[in-house]
Amino acid sequence: MANKFFLQAKSIAELLWYEERKTCLLCGKQASTSLCQDCRQLYFRPEQRRCLSCGKLIEGEADRCQDCRDGNGPKFLSKVTALGHYEGAWKQCIHNIKYKGQPYLLIGLAEYLTSWAVKQLPPPDSIVPVPLHPNRLAQRGFNQAEVLASVLAGCLGIKLKDILCRVKDTTPQSALGRQERLVNLRCAFSLKPGIQIKEEVIWLVDDVVTTAATIGECAAVLKESGAQEVFAFCLGAGRESPNNPDTASIL
Amino acid sequence: MLFYILRDKDGGIYASPFPSLDKLCNGAEAYVYPGLPLQLLNIFRSNEQGLLSESQIIEKLAVSLRKNECLLTEKLRWLKLSVFSPHDEDCLRLARKEELLTKLLTIVQGRQVTENEFSSLAKVLEISVTELAILLHLAVIKGYGEWVPGLSRRNNSWRCERCGNEDCYQIWPSYYGNTATCLSCKSIGPLNSLQVIYRSHEETLKREKEKKAGSTTFTSSEQDWQFTPAQCSAAADLQLFARDPLAKEALVWAACGAGKTEITFPVIGQYLEHSQSVLYAAPRLDVVHDIQPRLQKFFNPCKVKVMSGLSPPDWTACPLTVATTHQVLKFSRAFDLIILDEMDAYPYAGNQVLEYGLKQALKRTGKTIYLSATPSASILAKVGRQECFLTRLPARFHGYPLPVPEFLKIKAPKISEGRIPGSRSLLAIGDYLRELLFEGQLFVFVPTVSLVNIWVQALSLLFKDKKITGSWSSDPDRKRKVASFTSGNSDVIVCTSILERGITVHKAQAVVLYADHALYDVRALVQMAGRVGRTAACPQGRVLFIAGKQTKEITAAIKWIEEQNELATQGGFLRGQ
CATH class of the missing domain: 3.40.50.300 (P-loop containing nucleotide triphosphate hydrolases)
Incomplete structure (x- = not known):
């Protein structure tokens, strides 16, 4: 007891004497914010365009990547935006959040998530997370998309609606190739019974977008149920190589 | 990883991630479905286990889940293990692979393996993560180890089962209610209360050792x-x-x-x-x-x-x-x-x-x-x-005594607008430093980061022909500066305590400024003095403690070093004795 009291007193004294040392979540170097300037530039690339259909980071003047221009992108989404390029330390951070049980790391990223989302997407009526199948939710203990959606909803004061459900326990998308991913999720999602979303503008939220098959399927369900427009936000996306537009190979 | 409640033949309650394996090895007949994180199942006291009926076990679990604000909607129920279970075949196949189990046991001897490490271990054994988990559970059934939750609940707090920390954790809401991640041992891989650790038993090691007896890998002769x-x-x-x-x-x-x-x-x-x-x-x-x-x-x-x-x-x-x-x-x-x-x-x-x-x-x-x-x-x-x-x-390998620090009573020069204006005390310090620079390179220790650049500037003005550098723990250029000093490319390094250990510089001398500073204890002063006279080619040197007053710490540090030299003399370990 006395020891605990001493430790508490010590930590208060430390607060008074020492400036709190923050380190960048991605590179571990000392920084005044949760991500340092170098990492933000390296992974978020704010100046680079995103494909309007699938969120992929693209070069040049086109609005969409080659795949989406060829008609292979999702059909029901008005715009998709990704906060950063899914590679290196940013990819590792998303893995830590998703697979290593650290969803609370998203709280430290709140200011970057919200400012990017607000800049890129029009104001929504509600924010909807991509659901996990109950079996996977039971194994993992949390749905990273739901945590991400709750961070956005909490910071921006927008309603969070957990209205989609996953009715098929599919093979994880990360284990499949491009063509398999596109078929894997057919009819995997549905709207929960008794839910009304008529004329609503919705932000659909997921952790990573690669082929956009998951968010595409979810958007289809939302649009069929009467949503006016569906926009998507995610933490990371692939990048279209100027020489090799087929990003499936990059990922 | 999810665990299921089972009962043994004596009515004891225990948890298993693969009830099918318990059916094969122990004849278990039923288990509670659905599975839950192990941490939520550790609620049955040993003295009540035999007394609880199946429905009482379910009731007790349900109460505990409600208390933890668990969002589980599925009803808890007992299921028979006689029907085909999803892992039956895998379990049966792996239970027969004695060689694989022996290989695994040798690897995990004396280890605490967390769930996040399963994938790297599975790769080594060339099996899947599920197969690894089945084998580890087989090891648990055979008494070679145990499953423990990553973090356990202790009244209103949590305890990390890997590092024993009870004070520093992050709590977050999960599907299973309040969940904690240990922040003390995060640097060796995150661990939370939904995850488990396989902990090897000490007895396992003894048994393995008996098998190995006689096989030595090293002879000291x-x-x-x-x-x-x-x-x-x-x-x-x-x-x-x-x-x-x-x-x-x-x-x-x-x-x-x-x-x-x-x-x-x-x-x-x-x-x-x-x-x-x-x-x-x-x-x-x-x-x-x-x-x-x-x-x-x-x-x-x-x-x-x-x-x-x-x-x-x-x-x-x-x-x-x-x-x-x-x-x-x-x-x-x-x-x-x-x-x-x-x-x-x-x-x-x-x-x-x-x-x-x-x-x-x-x-x-x-x-x-x-x-x-x-x-x-x-x-x-x-x-x-x-x-x-x-x-x-007490004696260094070259047989020379440790250089005993000299205390110099000089008041610290005043600092104004981030620099040290010329003053009598600065010039006095400069004179001593000049003497030392004739002997070799110079460590100048200062107690705080903010003083490093101020002194680099002041010394650069005093010794215009010398190369003076400065570094501190978070200095991004630290490695290069230290390497430049150790290789003799700079004459003076002004630094905080970062260089008090593990650095050997030929012909180095040391000066501790503000030696009466509260941050300097006996140990820090002795370590800083220890940078001098470390090489056989240059086994002697000078150490100066400069301060406005001689503190107890300064006196004690000098005494510690003198004592070491005295012991070395008594033991006859010094050169020429």
Whole structure:
């Protein structure tokens, strides 16, 4: 007891004497914010365009990547935006959040998530997370998309609606190739019974977008149920190589 | 990983991740569905287990889940194990693979394997993560280990089962209600209360050892130690300590730069000869990477494993491991001998979690040897109570006494607008520093980061023909500056305590400015003085403690060094005696 009291007193004294040392979540170097300037530039690339259909980071003047221009992108989404390029330390951070049980790391990223989302997407009526199948939710203990959606909803004061459900326990998308991913999720999602979303503008939220098959399927369900427009936000996306537009190979 | 409640033949309640395996091995008949994290299932007291009916078990679980704000909607129920279960075939196939289990047991001996490490271990064994989990559970059923939750609930707080931390954790809401992640041992891989640890039993090791009996990997007679008389005497003391069945801890109190690492080699050899496991731990990463090749050279062909934040996961079973004190948290009752170098250095000193890790890694019958040039008051008190054996190594390998610091009473020069204007005290300090610069390169220690650049500027004005540099712990250019100083490209390095340890510079002299500063304790002052006279080519030098007043710490530091020299003289360890 006395020891605990001493430790508490010590930590208060430390607060008074020492400036709190923050380190960048991605590179571990000392920084005044949760991500340092170098990492933000390296992974978020704010100046680079995103494909309007699938969120992929693209070069040049086109609005969409080659795949989406060829008609292979999702059909029901008005715009998709990704906060950063899914590679290196940013990819590792998303893995830590998703697979290593650290969803609370998203709280430290709140200011970057919200400012990017607000800049890129029009104001929504509600924010909807991509659901996990109950079996996977039971194994993992949390749905990273739901945590991400709750961070956005909490910071921006927008309603969070957990209205989609996953009715098929599919093979994880990360284990499949491009063509398999596109078929894997057919009819995997549905709207929960008794839910009304008529004329609503919705932000659909997921952790990573690669082929956009998951968010595409979810958007289809939302649009069929009467949503006016569906926009998507995610933490990371692939990048279209100027020489090799087929990003499936990059990922 | 999810666990299911089962009952054994005596009515005892236990949890298993693969009830099918329990059906095969123990004849279990039913289990509670759905599965839950192990941490939520540890609610049954041993004295009530036989008395609870099946429905009471369900009721007790449901109450506990509600209390934890668990969002589980599925109804808890007993299911028969007689019907086909999803893992039946896998379990049956793996239960027959004795060789694979033996290989796994050798690898996980004395280890605490967390769920996040499963994938790297599975890769080594060339099996899937599920297959690995089944094999680990088979090991648990056979009594080689146990499952423990990553963190357990203790009344209103949490306790990390890997590092013992009870104060520093992040709580977050999950599908299973309040969940905690340990922040103390996060650097060796995150761990939360939904995850589990496979912890190997000490008894397992004994059994495995019996099988191995007679197979030695090392014989010390091959070695030629080439020790100085002082080292010979300390090494002999350590060997006596190793043979004493009642002695548990020993402290080697050595002079800075006396070659304390090497004197542990004969004891290490003694343990390796008897197929016993040894850990050489150090708080600092660079010490670990510096010592591993030295140990490897001495103990060839026995492989010396290195574990640090920089090394990739290595699952090979080795009798001799070198690890940072953080990596030690990955072990449980694994070592017969632990040698802890620089026990008074950051981050080990005063860190209860790392102290716990070291105790946890030591077998109950194991011994610990602490190495230090500046032992803490608590270990010296243990020596005083005769709970810890003490051996001194007072002389440096070159046989010259330690340079005794000179105290100079000079008031610290005033600082205005981030610089030191010319003053009498600055000029006086400058005169002394000039004298030292005739002898060689110069360490100038200052207590705070903000003083580094101020003094670099002031000294650059005083010594225009000298190259002066400065560094501190978070200086991004630290490595380059230190390398430039050690290679002789700069004449003076102004630094904080970062260079007080582990650096040897030929012909170096040292000055401690503001030596009366509250941050400088005896140990820091002794370590800083220890930078001088470390090489055989230049075994002497000067150390100046400059301050406005002579504090107790300054007096004690000078006394410590004089005492070491006196002991060296008494032992006849100094040159020319």
